[in-house]
Amino acid sequence: MKLMGYFRPNGRFGIRNHLLVIPTSVCASDTADKIAAQVPGAIAIPNQHGCCQIGSDLTLTQNTLAGFGKNPNVGAVLVVGLGCDGIQARPLAEEIATTGKPVKYLVIQEEGGTPNTVAKGAAWAAEMMRELSVQQRVPFDISAITLALECGGSDPTSGLASNPAIGYASDKLVAMGGSSILSETTEVIGAEHLLAKRFADPVQREKFLNQVRAVEQRAIAMGEDLRSGQPTPGNKAGGLSTIEEKSLGCMYKAGTSPFEGALDYAQERPRGRTGLYFMDTPGQDIDSITGMVAGGAQIVVFSTGRGTPTGSPIAPVIKITGNDATYRRMIDHMDINAGRIITEGATVPEIGEELFQLMVEVCNGRQTKAESLGHREFGIYKLTGTF
Amino acid sequence: MDLSLYKSLWEWYTRHRFRLTKGERAMNAILHVNPKDNLVTCLRDLHQGEQVTLDGVTYTVEQEIPQFHKMAVENIPAGGYAYKYGEVIGRATQDIRVGEHVHVHNLESTRGRGDKVQPKEEV
Numbered sequence: 001m002k003l004m005g006y007f008r009p010n011g012r013f014g015i016r017n018h019l020l021v022i023p024t025s026v027c028a029s030d031t032a033d034k035i036a037a038q039v040p041g042a043i044a045i046p047n048q049h050g051c052c053q054i055g056s057d058l059t060l061t062q063n064t065l066a067g068f069g070k071n072p073n074v075g076a077v078l079v080v081g082l083g084c085d086g087i088q089a090r091p092l093a094e095e096i097a098t099t100g101k102p103v104k105y106l107v108i109q110e111e112g113g114t115p116n117t118v119a120k121g122a123a124w125a126a127e128m129m130r131e132l133s134v135q136q137r138v139p140f141d142i143s144a145i146t147l148a149l150e151c152g153g154s155d156p157t158s159g160l161a162s163n164p165a166i167g168y169a170s171d172k173l174v175a176m177g178g179s180s181i182l183s184e185t186t187e188v189i190g191a192e193h194l195l196a197k198r199f200a201d202p203v204q205r206e207k208f209l210n211q212v213r214a215v216e217q218r219a220i221a222m223g224e225d226l227r228s229g230q231p232t233p234g235n236k237a238g239g240l241s242t243i244e245e246k247s248l249g250c251m252y253k254a255g256t257s258p259f260e261g262a263l264d265y266a267q268e269r270p271r272g273r274t275g276l277y278f279m280d281t282p283g284q285d286i287d288s289i290t291g292m293v294a295g296g297a298q299i300v301v302f303s304t305g306r307g308t309p310t311g312s313p314i315a316p317v318i319k320i321t322g323n324d325a326t327y328r329r330m331i332d333h334m335d336i337n338a339g340r341i342i343t344e345g346a347t348v349p350e351i352g353e354e355l356f357q358l359m360v361e362v363c364n365g366r367q368t369k370a371e372s373l374g375h376r377e378f379g380i381y382k383l384t385g386t387f
Numbered sequence: 388m389d390l391s392l393y394k395s396l397w398e399w400y401t402r403h404r405f406r407l408t409k410g411e412r413a414m415n416a417i418l419h420v421n422p423k424d425n426l427v428t429c430l431r432d433l434h435q436g437e438q439v440t441l442d443g444v445t446y447t448v449e450q451e452i453p454q455f456h457k458m459a460v461e462n463i464p465a466g467g468y469a470y471k472y473g474e475v476i477g478r479a480t481q482d483i484r485v486g487e488h489v490h491v492h493n494l495e496s497t498r499g500r501g502d503k504v505q506p507k508e509e510v
Contacts, residue, residue, distance in 0.1 A: 156428055156455040159472070160418065189498045190476070219499040226499025239428075239456035241489065242496035245476035305455075323455075342430055 001176060003145070003363045004137040006075060009100025013140040014072035015298045015363045018043055018314050019129050021078045021121070022065055024092055025050030025085035031114050031121075032080045038122035039129055042078075043313050045378045051086040052386050062087055063266040064380045067294025069096030069103065070268075073314045075135065076102040076128040078121060083109030102128055137365070143177030143274060145363060148292035148300040148315070149253040150183060152285035154231075155238025155305030159249015161322030161351070162303040162338040167255030168352025169301065169359060170276070174257045179274045181263070181292045182254040185215045186230055186283035190244025191251045195278070199259045208262035211280040230283055234306045253303065254278075265381050266294035285310055286379035289317070299363060301355065309333050311375025316368045318358060320351075333369050417441055417458065421473030425461035426489055428471075429454060449486035457489040469494055 005013040021044040023032035029047050036044035045068060049061045065087065069077045077096050081089030093105035104124050111117040149166060151158050170180040188195060192212045199205035219226040231240045240246050260275035269277050279295060281288035285308065289300055293315045300317040302310060307330035311317045321327050324339030336355055340346040362368055416439040417427040427441065433452040438445050441460065452458050457471065463483040468475045477494045487493070 156457075160420070160428065190496075191474070194474070216499045220501040223501045225502035226496065230499075236491055239453065239490070241457070241491050241494045242477040243498055244474070244496060245471055248472040248474050248476065 001142040001360070002139045003142055003360065004365070005140050005144075005363065006072070006135055007138050007140070008072050008075075010098075012072040012099075012296075013144045013298075014075065015145075015365070016073040016314065016316065017075040017132050017135055018073055019076050019078070019125060019132055020045065020069060020074045020314060021080060021125065022069055022092070022096075023047045023050070024065065024079060024081040024087040024089050027051060027082040027085055028080045028108060031108055031117055034114065034118045035078065035080065035121035035125055038118065039125040041129060042125050043376065045313050045376075047378075047380070049380050049382065049386070051082075053086055053382075054384075054387055057383055058086055060265055060382070061380050062092070064290060064294040065092060066095045067266045067268070067296070068290075068314065070099050071293055071296060071298070071314055073298050074101070075132040077104075078125050078128065079103065079105035080117065080121060081105065081107045083107045102131065104128070141177070142173070142360075142363075145173065145299065146179040146181065146269070146295075146297045147173055147359070148181050148183070148289060148297035150285060150289050150292070150300055150317075151187075151250055151253060151303040152310065153304040153306035153308040154235055154240060154246060154249065155323060155326075156240055156245075156249065157322030157339065157342060158303050158305045159245075159252060161341040161348070162305070162320045162336075163249055163252035163322070164348045165322075165336075165338045165341070165351040165355055166253045166301050166303055166320065168349055169356040170253065171255035171257050172352070172356050173359075174255070174274075174276050177274055179269060180254070180257070180276045181269075181279050181295065181297055182251070182259075182276070183279045183281040183288045183292055184250065184283045185211050185280050186226075186243070187247050187250040188212050188278075189216055189226075189247055190242070191247040194248075195251055195254070195259070198254075198257075199262075201261065204259070204261040208259070208278050211262060211278075215282075238305055253301075263295060265291045268296045282381055284379070286377045287381040289315075289377070290379055291381060299359060301359070303338075304334075307333060309370065309373065309375050310377050311368075311370030311373070313376040313378050316362050317370040317375070318355070318362060318368050319370065320355060332373070335369050419460070420471060423473040424470045425459060425463055426457045426469055426471050426476075427460050429456055429458055433458065447486050449484065450488045452488045459483045459485055459487050459489050461485060463489075 023029040032044040036042040079093040089105040097103040257276040263279040281291040320336040327337040
Protein backbone atom coordinates (compact mmCIF):
# COMPACT_ATOMS: atom_id res chain seq x y z
CA MET A 1 0.00 0.00 0.00
CA LYS A 2 1.28 3.49 -0.89
CA LEU A 3 1.11 6.46 1.45
CA MET A 4 2.10 10.11 0.84
CA GLY A 5 4.91 11.53 2.94
CA TYR A 6 8.10 13.56 3.13
CA PHE A 7 11.30 11.96 1.89
CA ARG A 8 14.39 12.35 4.10
CA PRO A 9 17.97 12.15 2.79
CA ASN A 10 18.64 9.02 4.89
CA GLY A 11 15.92 7.15 2.99
CA ARG A 12 13.21 7.40 5.61
CA PHE A 13 9.76 8.97 5.23
CA GLY A 14 7.97 11.38 7.52
CA ILE A 15 4.21 11.91 7.69
CA ARG A 16 4.65 15.46 9.05
CA ASN A 17 7.20 18.16 8.21
CA HIS A 18 7.98 19.86 11.52
CA LEU A 19 10.64 22.42 12.38
CA LEU A 20 11.89 21.39 15.83
CA VAL A 21 13.71 23.62 18.32
CA ILE A 22 15.58 21.42 20.83
CA PRO A 23 16.95 22.84 24.09
CA THR A 24 19.90 20.71 25.25
CA SER A 25 18.96 21.26 28.90
CA VAL A 26 16.36 22.77 31.19
CA CYS A 27 18.48 25.96 31.27
CA ALA A 28 17.91 26.51 27.54
CA SER A 29 14.24 25.49 27.47
CA ASP A 30 12.72 28.91 27.98
CA THR A 31 14.97 30.47 25.34
CA ALA A 32 14.03 27.70 22.89
CA ASP A 33 10.37 28.47 23.61
CA LYS A 34 10.93 32.18 22.89
CA ILE A 35 12.53 31.33 19.53
CA ALA A 36 9.68 29.01 18.51
CA ALA A 37 7.13 31.66 19.52
CA GLN A 38 8.59 33.97 16.83
CA VAL A 39 8.09 31.48 13.99
CA PRO A 40 4.55 30.16 13.35
CA GLY A 41 4.58 26.35 13.13
CA ALA A 42 7.95 25.91 14.87
CA ILE A 43 7.83 23.55 17.86
CA ALA A 44 10.08 23.76 20.93
CA ILE A 45 10.17 20.74 23.23
CA PRO A 46 10.10 21.44 26.98
CA ASN A 47 13.23 19.64 28.17
CA GLN A 48 13.30 19.37 31.98
CA HIS A 49 16.67 17.57 32.13
CA GLY A 50 20.04 17.58 30.33
CA CYS A 51 22.26 18.85 33.13
CA CYS A 52 23.70 17.36 36.33
CA GLN A 53 22.44 13.92 35.37
CA ILE A 54 24.77 10.94 35.57
CA GLY A 55 25.33 7.63 33.80
CA SER A 56 22.32 6.02 32.25
CA ASP A 57 20.06 9.00 32.93
CA LEU A 58 22.32 11.35 30.97
CA THR A 59 22.38 8.80 28.12
CA LEU A 60 18.58 8.50 28.19
CA THR A 61 18.19 12.28 27.82
CA GLN A 62 20.82 12.45 25.07
CA ASN A 63 19.24 9.58 23.12
CA THR A 64 15.76 11.05 23.48
CA LEU A 65 16.76 14.50 22.22
CA ALA A 66 18.81 13.05 19.35
CA GLY A 67 15.95 10.65 18.50
CA PHE A 68 13.43 13.47 18.35
CA GLY A 69 15.69 15.42 16.00
CA LYS A 70 16.24 12.34 13.81
CA ASN A 71 12.55 11.32 13.69
CA PRO A 72 11.46 11.47 10.03
CA ASN A 73 8.45 13.65 10.97
CA VAL A 74 10.99 16.42 11.60
CA GLY A 75 12.22 18.28 8.51
CA ALA A 76 14.72 20.66 10.11
CA VAL A 77 16.21 21.23 13.58
CA LEU A 78 17.56 24.13 15.59
CA VAL A 79 19.49 23.07 18.73
CA VAL A 80 19.80 25.61 21.55
CA GLY A 81 22.31 25.08 24.39
CA LEU A 82 23.25 27.19 27.38
CA GLY A 83 26.96 26.43 27.03
CA CYS A 84 27.88 24.86 30.37
CA ASP A 85 25.14 22.23 30.36
CA GLY A 86 25.70 18.45 30.56
CA ILE A 87 24.45 17.89 27.02
CA GLN A 88 26.39 20.06 24.58
CA ALA A 89 24.70 21.70 21.60
CA ARG A 90 27.33 20.99 18.95
CA PRO A 91 27.69 17.19 19.31
CA LEU A 92 23.90 16.86 19.60
CA ALA A 93 23.44 18.88 16.38
CA GLU A 94 26.14 16.79 14.65
CA GLU A 95 24.44 13.55 15.71
CA ILE A 96 21.09 14.72 14.29
CA ALA A 97 22.77 15.98 11.10
CA THR A 98 23.85 12.38 10.26
CA THR A 99 20.30 12.01 8.88
CA GLY A 100 21.16 14.60 6.21
CA LYS A 101 18.41 17.00 7.28
CA PRO A 102 19.21 20.72 7.87
CA VAL A 103 20.45 21.27 11.46
CA LYS A 104 21.83 24.42 13.11
CA TYR A 105 22.84 25.15 16.69
CA LEU A 106 23.15 28.17 18.96
CA VAL A 107 24.80 28.59 22.39
CA ILE A 108 23.31 31.21 24.72
CA GLN A 109 26.58 31.98 26.54
CA GLU A 110 28.40 32.43 23.21
CA GLU A 111 25.69 34.71 21.79
CA GLY A 112 25.79 36.88 24.90
CA GLY A 113 22.35 36.20 26.30
CA THR A 114 18.72 35.69 25.50
CA PRO A 115 17.95 38.71 23.26
CA ASN A 116 20.82 37.92 20.87
CA THR A 117 20.09 34.17 20.85
CA VAL A 118 16.39 34.70 20.20
CA ALA A 119 17.02 37.23 17.42
CA LYS A 120 19.54 35.00 15.61
CA GLY A 121 17.61 31.78 16.31
CA ALA A 122 14.30 33.23 15.06
CA ALA A 123 15.90 34.45 11.83
CA TRP A 124 17.47 31.01 11.23
CA ALA A 125 14.23 29.21 12.14
CA ALA A 126 12.19 31.40 9.80
CA GLU A 127 14.59 30.63 6.96
CA MET A 128 14.38 26.88 7.67
CA MET A 129 10.58 27.13 7.77
CA ARG A 130 10.51 28.72 4.32
CA GLU A 131 12.64 25.86 2.98
CA LEU A 132 10.32 23.25 4.53
CA SER A 133 7.28 24.99 3.06
CA VAL A 134 8.22 24.04 -0.51
CA GLN A 135 8.68 20.33 0.23
CA GLN A 136 5.93 18.18 -1.33
CA ARG A 137 4.53 14.83 -0.18
CA VAL A 138 5.69 11.91 -2.35
CA PRO A 139 4.45 8.28 -2.50
CA PHE A 140 6.15 5.74 -0.25
CA ASP A 141 5.39 2.20 0.88
CA ILE A 142 3.54 1.60 4.16
CA SER A 143 6.39 -0.71 5.23
CA ALA A 144 8.35 2.47 6.15
CA ILE A 145 5.84 3.23 8.94
CA THR A 146 6.58 2.53 12.60
CA LEU A 147 3.50 2.63 14.82
CA ALA A 148 3.78 3.34 18.56
CA LEU A 149 1.23 1.48 20.74
CA GLU A 150 0.17 3.14 23.98
CA CYS A 151 -2.61 2.92 26.52
CA GLY A 152 -3.36 5.28 29.35
CA GLY A 153 -6.18 6.10 31.71
CA SER A 154 -7.14 2.47 31.22
CA ASP A 155 -10.28 0.80 32.49
CA PRO A 156 -11.50 -2.77 31.90
CA THR A 157 -12.91 -1.84 28.48
CA SER A 158 -9.35 -1.23 27.22
CA GLY A 159 -8.46 -4.92 27.53
CA LEU A 160 -11.85 -6.09 26.25
CA ALA A 161 -12.45 -3.79 23.27
CA SER A 162 -10.00 -1.02 22.28
CA ASN A 163 -6.72 -2.91 22.81
CA PRO A 164 -7.78 -5.98 20.78
CA ALA A 165 -8.89 -3.57 17.98
CA ILE A 166 -5.44 -1.93 18.11
CA GLY A 167 -3.90 -5.41 18.00
CA TYR A 168 -5.81 -6.12 14.80
CA ALA A 169 -4.55 -2.89 13.17
CA SER A 170 -0.99 -3.57 14.37
CA ASP A 171 -1.06 -7.12 12.98
CA LYS A 172 -2.29 -5.76 9.64
CA LEU A 173 0.51 -3.16 9.49
CA VAL A 174 3.14 -5.79 10.39
CA ALA A 175 1.73 -8.17 7.76
CA MET A 176 2.17 -5.37 5.18
CA GLY A 177 5.84 -5.09 6.12
CA GLY A 178 5.56 -2.23 8.63
CA SER A 179 6.62 -2.02 12.27
CA SER A 180 4.92 -1.63 15.63
CA ILE A 181 6.24 -0.98 19.13
CA LEU A 182 4.59 -2.28 22.31
CA SER A 183 5.80 -0.35 25.36
CA GLU A 184 5.27 0.21 29.09
CA THR A 185 7.35 -2.39 30.92
CA THR A 186 5.43 -1.90 34.19
CA GLU A 187 2.27 -2.91 32.37
CA VAL A 188 3.81 -6.17 31.26
CA ILE A 189 4.14 -7.44 34.84
CA GLY A 190 1.81 -10.43 35.06
CA ALA A 191 1.69 -10.99 31.28
CA GLU A 192 5.40 -11.45 30.52
CA HIS A 193 5.16 -15.26 30.31
CA LEU A 194 2.66 -14.93 27.44
CA LEU A 195 4.61 -12.27 25.54
CA ALA A 196 7.99 -13.99 26.04
CA LYS A 197 6.75 -17.04 24.08
CA ARG A 198 6.38 -14.81 21.02
CA PHE A 199 10.09 -13.88 20.80
CA ALA A 200 11.74 -16.16 18.26
CA ASP A 201 15.27 -15.06 19.23
CA PRO A 202 16.24 -16.39 22.70
CA VAL A 203 18.70 -13.50 23.26
CA GLN A 204 15.98 -10.92 22.63
CA ARG A 205 13.54 -12.91 24.79
CA GLU A 206 15.97 -12.87 27.70
CA LYS A 207 16.56 -9.12 27.22
CA PHE A 208 12.80 -8.56 27.36
CA LEU A 209 12.39 -10.65 30.52
CA ASN A 210 15.31 -8.81 32.15
CA GLN A 211 13.66 -5.47 31.38
CA VAL A 212 10.50 -6.64 33.17
CA ARG A 213 12.47 -8.07 36.12
CA ALA A 214 14.41 -4.82 36.50
CA VAL A 215 11.24 -2.75 36.87
CA GLU A 216 9.66 -5.09 39.40
CA GLN A 217 12.95 -5.29 41.33
CA ARG A 218 13.12 -1.50 41.45
CA ALA A 219 9.80 -1.34 43.33
CA ILE A 220 10.87 -4.20 45.60
CA ALA A 221 14.32 -2.68 46.30
CA MET A 222 12.59 0.53 47.38
CA GLY A 223 10.64 -1.54 49.90
CA GLU A 224 7.49 -0.19 48.30
CA ASP A 225 4.26 -1.73 47.16
CA LEU A 226 3.93 -1.21 43.42
CA ARG A 227 0.22 -0.80 44.12
CA SER A 228 0.84 2.69 45.54
CA GLY A 229 1.39 3.83 41.92
CA GLN A 230 -0.05 1.07 39.73
CA PRO A 231 -2.89 0.63 38.98
CA THR A 232 -3.65 4.36 39.31
CA PRO A 233 -6.66 5.67 41.28
CA GLY A 234 -8.54 6.14 37.98
CA ASN A 235 -7.75 2.58 36.85
CA LYS A 236 -9.19 1.29 40.15
CA ALA A 237 -12.29 3.49 40.03
CA GLY A 238 -12.91 2.10 36.55
CA GLY A 239 -12.71 -1.48 37.85
CA LEU A 240 -9.10 -2.62 37.33
CA SER A 241 -7.97 -4.27 40.57
CA THR A 242 -4.32 -5.29 40.07
CA ILE A 243 -1.29 -4.66 37.85
CA GLU A 244 -1.66 -8.22 36.52
CA GLU A 245 -5.20 -7.50 35.32
CA LYS A 246 -4.08 -4.22 33.76
CA SER A 247 -1.11 -5.90 32.02
CA LEU A 248 -3.16 -8.78 30.62
CA GLY A 249 -5.45 -6.19 29.00
CA CYS A 250 -2.57 -4.00 27.80
CA MET A 251 -0.81 -6.77 25.89
CA TYR A 252 -3.69 -7.16 23.41
CA LYS A 253 -2.39 -4.00 21.69
CA ALA A 254 0.43 -6.12 20.29
CA GLY A 255 -2.03 -8.41 18.47
CA THR A 256 -0.71 -11.84 17.64
CA SER A 257 2.47 -11.11 15.62
CA PRO A 258 5.80 -12.53 16.77
CA PHE A 259 8.28 -10.13 18.42
CA GLU A 260 11.43 -9.28 16.44
CA GLY A 261 13.24 -7.89 19.45
CA ALA A 262 13.39 -5.81 22.63
CA LEU A 263 14.56 -2.18 22.39
CA ASP A 264 15.97 0.13 25.06
CA TYR A 265 14.21 3.42 25.74
CA ALA A 266 14.46 5.72 22.68
CA GLN A 267 16.37 3.08 20.68
CA GLU A 268 15.68 2.78 16.96
CA ARG A 269 14.92 -0.68 15.59
CA PRO A 270 17.75 -2.27 13.58
CA ARG A 271 17.86 -1.16 9.93
CA GLY A 272 16.07 -3.50 7.56
CA ARG A 273 14.48 -5.50 10.40
CA THR A 274 10.85 -4.43 10.39
CA GLY A 275 8.12 -6.06 12.50
CA LEU A 276 6.79 -5.97 16.04
CA TYR A 277 9.14 -4.78 18.82
CA PHE A 278 8.95 -4.24 22.54
CA MET A 279 10.44 -1.04 24.04
CA ASP A 280 11.43 -0.63 27.70
CA THR A 281 9.42 2.42 28.79
CA PRO A 282 7.56 3.33 32.00
CA GLY A 283 3.78 2.99 32.39
CA GLN A 284 3.55 6.79 32.54
CA ASP A 285 2.08 7.67 29.13
CA ILE A 286 3.97 10.84 28.26
CA ASP A 287 7.43 9.39 28.98
CA SER A 288 6.46 6.20 27.16
CA ILE A 289 5.24 7.92 23.96
CA THR A 290 8.29 10.20 24.01
CA GLY A 291 10.57 7.13 24.07
CA MET A 292 8.86 5.46 21.11
CA VAL A 293 8.78 8.67 19.04
CA ALA A 294 12.49 9.16 19.83
CA GLY A 295 12.93 5.59 18.56
CA GLY A 296 11.54 6.66 15.18
CA ALA A 297 7.77 6.02 15.43
CA GLN A 298 5.92 8.39 13.09
CA ILE A 299 2.40 7.71 14.41
CA VAL A 300 0.88 6.74 17.77
CA VAL A 301 -2.32 4.85 18.59
CA PHE A 302 -3.47 5.47 22.13
CA SER A 303 -6.18 3.48 23.89
CA THR A 304 -7.95 5.08 26.85
CA GLY A 305 -10.95 3.93 28.87
CA ARG A 306 -11.13 6.94 31.16
CA GLY A 307 -10.19 9.51 28.48
CA THR A 308 -6.98 11.54 28.21
CA PRO A 309 -6.01 14.49 25.97
CA THR A 310 -2.35 13.48 25.39
CA GLY A 311 -0.60 14.32 22.12
CA SER A 312 3.05 14.44 21.04
CA PRO A 313 5.08 17.41 19.75
CA ILE A 314 5.95 15.72 16.43
CA ALA A 315 3.78 12.61 15.94
CA PRO A 316 0.01 12.42 15.43
CA VAL A 317 -1.74 10.54 18.25
CA ILE A 318 -5.00 8.69 17.45
CA LYS A 319 -7.29 8.17 20.47
CA ILE A 320 -9.47 5.08 20.71
CA THR A 321 -11.67 4.22 23.68
CA GLY A 322 -13.50 1.00 24.52
CA ASN A 323 -15.86 2.88 26.80
CA ASP A 324 -18.92 4.25 24.99
CA ALA A 325 -19.70 6.71 27.80
CA THR A 326 -16.14 8.10 27.66
CA TYR A 327 -16.40 8.48 23.89
CA ARG A 328 -19.47 10.65 24.32
CA ARG A 329 -18.14 12.62 27.30
CA MET A 330 -14.68 13.23 25.73
CA ILE A 331 -15.81 13.52 22.10
CA ASP A 332 -13.39 16.44 21.51
CA HIS A 333 -10.49 14.03 22.16
CA MET A 334 -11.68 10.60 21.00
CA ASP A 335 -11.08 9.65 17.35
CA ILE A 336 -12.57 6.12 17.43
CA ASN A 337 -15.33 4.52 19.51
CA ALA A 338 -14.42 0.88 20.16
CA GLY A 339 -17.12 0.89 22.86
CA ARG A 340 -19.46 -0.21 20.06
CA ILE A 341 -17.92 -3.69 20.47
CA ILE A 342 -19.57 -3.83 23.89
CA THR A 343 -22.74 -1.80 23.27
CA GLU A 344 -23.63 -2.59 19.65
CA GLY A 345 -22.03 -5.93 18.92
CA ALA A 346 -19.45 -4.53 16.50
CA THR A 347 -16.60 -7.01 16.08
CA VAL A 348 -12.97 -6.41 16.95
CA PRO A 349 -11.92 -6.82 13.28
CA GLU A 350 -14.55 -4.24 12.21
CA ILE A 351 -13.26 -1.61 14.64
CA GLY A 352 -9.69 -2.68 13.84
CA GLU A 353 -10.32 -1.97 10.13
CA GLU A 354 -11.85 1.41 10.96
CA LEU A 355 -8.74 2.23 13.00
CA PHE A 356 -6.42 1.05 10.24
CA GLN A 357 -8.21 3.22 7.66
CA LEU A 358 -7.93 6.25 9.95
CA MET A 359 -4.21 5.49 10.43
CA VAL A 360 -3.78 5.59 6.64
CA GLU A 361 -5.60 8.94 6.40
CA VAL A 362 -3.58 10.39 9.27
CA CYS A 363 -0.33 9.24 7.63
CA ASN A 364 -1.45 11.07 4.48
CA GLY A 365 -1.99 14.29 6.41
CA ARG A 366 -5.33 14.22 8.19
CA GLN A 367 -5.06 15.82 11.65
CA THR A 368 -6.00 13.77 14.72
CA LYS A 369 -8.10 15.40 17.44
CA ALA A 370 -5.00 15.73 19.67
CA GLU A 371 -3.16 17.52 16.85
CA SER A 372 -6.02 19.87 16.05
CA LEU A 373 -6.17 20.85 19.74
CA GLY A 374 -2.43 21.51 19.80
CA HIS A 375 -1.56 18.81 22.35
CA ARG A 376 2.24 18.38 22.52
CA GLU A 377 3.00 16.53 25.75
CA PHE A 378 6.67 15.63 26.16
CA GLY A 379 8.53 13.90 28.99
CA ILE A 380 11.84 12.06 29.31
CA TYR A 381 12.08 8.88 31.38
CA LYS A 382 14.39 9.10 34.37
CA LEU A 383 15.75 6.31 36.57
CA THR A 384 17.23 8.33 39.38
CA GLY A 385 17.46 11.84 40.82
CA THR A 386 19.42 14.84 39.57
CA PHE A 387 22.88 15.41 41.08
CA MET B 388 5.28 -19.70 16.61
CA ASP B 389 2.95 -20.31 19.53
CA LEU B 390 -0.62 -19.72 18.40
CA SER B 391 -2.39 -20.16 21.72
CA LEU B 392 -2.86 -16.44 22.24
CA TYR B 393 -4.21 -16.01 18.75
CA LYS B 394 -6.63 -18.90 19.26
CA SER B 395 -7.95 -17.59 22.56
CA LEU B 396 -8.38 -14.12 21.08
CA TRP B 397 -10.16 -15.50 18.08
CA GLU B 398 -12.45 -17.63 20.22
CA TRP B 399 -13.21 -14.58 22.25
CA TYR B 400 -14.00 -12.48 19.17
CA THR B 401 -16.46 -15.06 17.91
CA ARG B 402 -18.05 -15.80 21.29
CA HIS B 403 -18.54 -12.13 21.89
CA ARG B 404 -20.11 -11.49 18.52
CA PHE B 405 -22.40 -14.48 18.89
CA ARG B 406 -23.72 -13.32 22.25
CA LEU B 407 -24.46 -9.83 21.10
CA THR B 408 -26.33 -10.82 17.95
CA LYS B 409 -28.85 -13.06 19.69
CA GLY B 410 -31.37 -10.23 19.68
CA GLU B 411 -29.91 -8.90 22.91
CA ARG B 412 -29.05 -5.52 21.45
CA ALA B 413 -29.13 -4.02 24.89
CA MET B 414 -25.88 -4.87 26.60
CA ASN B 415 -25.35 -8.32 27.98
CA ALA B 416 -25.05 -8.19 31.72
CA ILE B 417 -21.80 -10.09 32.12
CA LEU B 418 -18.81 -11.14 30.06
CA HIS B 419 -16.80 -14.29 30.77
CA VAL B 420 -13.57 -13.85 28.84
CA ASN B 421 -12.03 -17.30 29.31
CA PRO B 422 -13.58 -20.62 30.44
CA LYS B 423 -10.94 -20.88 33.17
CA ASP B 424 -12.01 -17.57 34.77
CA ASN B 425 -13.68 -17.54 38.19
CA LEU B 426 -14.60 -13.87 37.59
CA VAL B 427 -16.82 -12.13 35.07
CA THR B 428 -16.84 -8.50 33.93
CA CYS B 429 -20.15 -6.70 34.49
CA LEU B 430 -21.10 -4.82 31.34
CA ARG B 431 -23.59 -2.62 33.19
CA ASP B 432 -24.29 -1.72 36.84
CA LEU B 433 -25.55 -4.84 38.64
CA HIS B 434 -27.90 -4.55 41.60
CA GLN B 435 -28.12 -6.60 44.77
CA GLY B 436 -30.62 -9.44 44.47
CA GLU B 437 -30.67 -9.33 40.65
CA GLN B 438 -30.25 -12.61 38.76
CA VAL B 439 -27.94 -12.91 35.76
CA THR B 440 -27.42 -15.88 33.48
CA LEU B 441 -24.25 -17.12 31.86
CA ASP B 442 -23.99 -20.29 29.75
CA GLY B 443 -27.24 -21.62 31.26
CA VAL B 444 -26.22 -21.00 34.88
CA THR B 445 -28.04 -18.35 36.90
CA TYR B 446 -26.19 -16.28 39.49
CA THR B 447 -27.68 -14.05 42.17
CA VAL B 448 -25.87 -10.73 42.54
CA GLU B 449 -24.99 -10.33 46.24
CA GLN B 450 -23.84 -6.70 46.19
CA GLU B 451 -24.14 -3.53 44.12
CA ILE B 452 -21.44 -3.84 41.43
CA PRO B 453 -20.51 -0.87 39.19
CA GLN B 454 -20.26 -1.23 35.41
CA PHE B 455 -17.03 -2.89 34.19
CA HIS B 456 -16.15 -4.14 37.69
CA LYS B 457 -15.88 -7.88 38.41
CA MET B 458 -18.16 -10.45 40.05
CA ALA B 459 -17.15 -13.90 41.31
CA VAL B 460 -18.82 -16.86 39.57
CA GLU B 461 -17.05 -19.40 41.80
CA ASN B 462 -16.27 -19.34 45.51
CA ILE B 463 -12.66 -18.25 46.07
CA PRO B 464 -11.13 -19.06 49.49
CA ALA B 465 -8.84 -16.52 51.20
CA GLY B 466 -5.39 -16.92 49.61
CA GLY B 467 -6.87 -18.47 46.43
CA TYR B 468 -6.13 -17.16 42.97
CA ALA B 469 -8.53 -15.05 40.91
CA TYR B 470 -8.54 -15.68 37.13
CA LYS B 471 -9.45 -13.35 34.25
CA TYR B 472 -8.31 -13.80 30.61
CA GLY B 473 -7.48 -17.36 31.79
CA GLU B 474 -4.60 -15.94 33.86
CA VAL B 475 -3.96 -15.13 37.52
CA ILE B 476 -4.78 -11.48 38.23
CA GLY B 477 -4.29 -11.65 42.01
CA ARG B 478 -4.96 -13.46 45.29
CA ALA B 479 -8.08 -13.23 47.46
CA THR B 480 -7.43 -11.51 50.82
CA GLN B 481 -10.63 -12.97 52.29
CA ASP B 482 -13.18 -15.63 51.37
CA ILE B 483 -15.09 -14.50 48.30
CA ARG B 484 -18.49 -16.03 47.52
CA VAL B 485 -20.30 -16.38 44.20
CA GLY B 486 -22.09 -13.15 43.27
CA GLU B 487 -19.78 -10.89 45.26
CA HIS B 488 -17.96 -7.83 43.94
CA VAL B 489 -14.24 -8.62 43.45
CA HIS B 490 -11.96 -5.59 43.63
CA VAL B 491 -9.17 -4.00 45.69
CA HIS B 492 -11.05 -4.63 48.99
CA ASN B 493 -10.79 -8.43 48.66
CA LEU B 494 -8.17 -9.00 45.95
CA GLU B 495 -4.47 -8.13 45.98
CA SER B 496 -1.64 -8.17 43.47
CA THR B 497 1.09 -10.76 43.87
CA ARG B 498 3.68 -8.68 42.00
CA GLY B 499 6.05 -5.80 42.80
CA ARG B 500 5.39 -6.17 46.52
CA GLY B 501 8.42 -4.48 48.12
CA ASP B 502 6.23 -3.93 51.18
CA LYS B 503 6.25 -7.69 51.81
CA VAL B 504 10.04 -8.02 51.75
CA GLN B 505 11.76 -8.09 55.18
CA PRO B 506 13.90 -4.95 55.49
CA LYS B 507 17.61 -5.83 55.38
CA GLU B 508 19.70 -4.98 58.41
CA GLU B 509 21.69 -1.79 58.07
CA VAL B 510 25.41 -2.52 57.77
